[in-house]
Amino acid sequence: MERFVLAKLGSMFGLEKADGIFAPGGSISNLHAMLLARYKLHPESKQSGIFTLKPLVAFTSDQSHYSIKKAAVTMGLGLDNVVQVKTDSLGRMIPQELKKAVKRVRDEGKEPFFVCATCGSTVLGAYDPLKELADVCNQEGLWLHADACVGGSAIFSDKLKHYLYGIQRADSIAWNPHKMLCVPLQCSVFLTRHQGLLDACHSTRASYLFQQDKFYDVGYDVGDKNFQCGRKVDVFKLYFILSVHGLDEIARRIEAAFDAAAYLSEQVALRPGFRQVIPAAQCANTCFWFVPESLRGQEETPGWWEKLGKVAPRVKTRMVQSGTLMVGYQPIENKNLVNFFRMTNTCVPVPTSADMDFVLDEIERLGKDL
Incomplete structure (x- = not known):
């Protein structure tokens, strides 16, 4: 197999x-x-x-x-x-x-x-x-x-x-x-x-x-061609x-994950208080900031970015405590080292635009008073 x-x-x-x-x-x-x-x-x-x-x-x-x-x-x-x-x-x-x-x-x-x-x-x-x-x-x-x-x-x-x-x-x-x-x-x-x-x-x-x-053909004994000994039969899964x-259904699900990420990226660009990290989604990832009302309309000084970087961890804490959502966050060096959300879609369950709307609605609900 x-x-x-x-x-x-x-x-x-x-x-x-x-x-x-x-x-x-x-x-x-x-x-x-x-x-x-x-x-x-x-x-x-x-x-x-x-x-x-x-x-x-x-x-x-x-x-x-x-x-x-x-x-x-x-x-x-x-x-x-x-x-x-x-x-x-x-x-x-x-x-x-x-x-x-x-x-x-x-x-x-x-x-x-x-x-x-x-x-x-x-x-x-x-x-x-x-x-x-x-x-x-x-x-x-x-x-x-x-x-x-x-x-x-x-x-x-x-x-x-x-x-x-x-x-x-x-x-x-x-x-x-x-x-x-x-x-x-x-x-x-x-x-x-x-x-x-x-x-x-x-x-x-x-x-x-x-x-x-x-x-029998000893080529079926694959154990010696890696540095493990015992292995699980992962291929069966x-x-x-x-x-x-079937491959057609797998392709449909993968396309749905990419489409959901693209839709989410478009909605981030349209909604007040949300901002794209990059101009469009890549793969099934969408990266974005949520800017609470208390930070909107201000000069984006280093101090402002420092405050924004604290928003995602606090919203994530509320997500976990409320049990409604799990979306990761992280900084990266070429994006000011400021925390942002990273929504990653997979194929199970098949993601929809309604799911993506819920992600943004819930982040806004959990972070509106920050």
């Missing part, structure tokens, strides 16, 4: 004859990518370690998931060797900035080896320009990984898969069905275009577990949901 599902997903993402595995989550899938990138560049490191190598450097956007940093720590590369590349006003990695960063690292005597492109960033829902990043990686000889844990579900929809244009050129892909598809935790897919590399990187040929003289609902 795992072979069948991974082959189908590989074909959907454009990775013909893809290899892959199910992982405990996106963080582990991203770690798999970085491990494979290092092994492909320096296969000798499996036996002799990394002690004689130049410092290896990974590149990711300044909006990417923290797991890239954690993977670098786990692999002994260190946080100093993770370069966060500048993004544009929508949170997308700028290819020219990546080229500059790679050159700077080479000039420092270090060795670039890995680029993580984000497809649906955690906060803004940004999709990095995969085609342009693939061009840079091809020119520089770098492994391109697509962290599509959040936004990879767009691949099911003919209407939305343009967001992932260029993903077929990635060396590896991470996608989490337990996010937008709401497959029960845990269910994370890792795919790579490089057949046999997972096995070559991870296997230790423990003969007391992975005997090679069985009567995804297979079951896709089989029961």
Whole structure:
């Protein structure tokens, strides 16, 4: 079953004859990518370690998931060797900035080896320009990984898969069905275009577990091609949901989540007291501020922004206490480090415009006296 599902997903993402595995989550899938990138560049490191190598450097956007940093720590590369590349006003990695960063690292005597492109960033829902990043990686000889844990579900929809244009050129892909598809935790897919590399990187040929003289095809024994031993049968959850609902229904639900986010963004722009963080929703995320009446019509000084940053945490506290809503909030560096709301839609239940109206009505109700 795992072979069948991974082959189908590989074909959907454009990775013909893809290899892959199910992982405990996106963080582990991203770690798999970085491990494979290092092994492909320096296969000798499996036996002799990394002690004689130049410092290896990974590149990711300044909006990417923290797991890239954690993977670098786990692999002994260190946080100093993770370069966060500048993004544009929508949170997308700028290819020219990546080229500059790679050159700077080479000039420092270090060795670039890995680029993580984000497809649906955690906060803004940004999709990095995969085609342009693939061009840079091809020119520089770098492994391109697509962290599509959040936004990879767009691949099911003919209407939305343009967001992932260029993903077929990635060396590896991470996608989490337990996010937008709401497959029960845990269910994370890792795919790579490089057949046999997972096995070559991870296997230790423990003969007391992975005997090679069985009567059936030992290729079905996938346990040795990752760094776990026992694993849950996570593939069954995804297979079951896709089989029961069908790909057309899954596409409809994903489109509804994107449409709801776009509707919410439009309403934020129209309603007094609400303000967009970016001009339109990306992926299924909508980011916005709620400005209480006490702060409206004032000069937006640093002190004003500081006060606004306290609104979302207080409204969230009231949400939890009243039990009517759960919407996250956070600051990000290129948005004044001021807390704003992040509404993220998923496919279950299928979100509607009425649901989005309720979100804004409830935030306004809970925060009107602040």
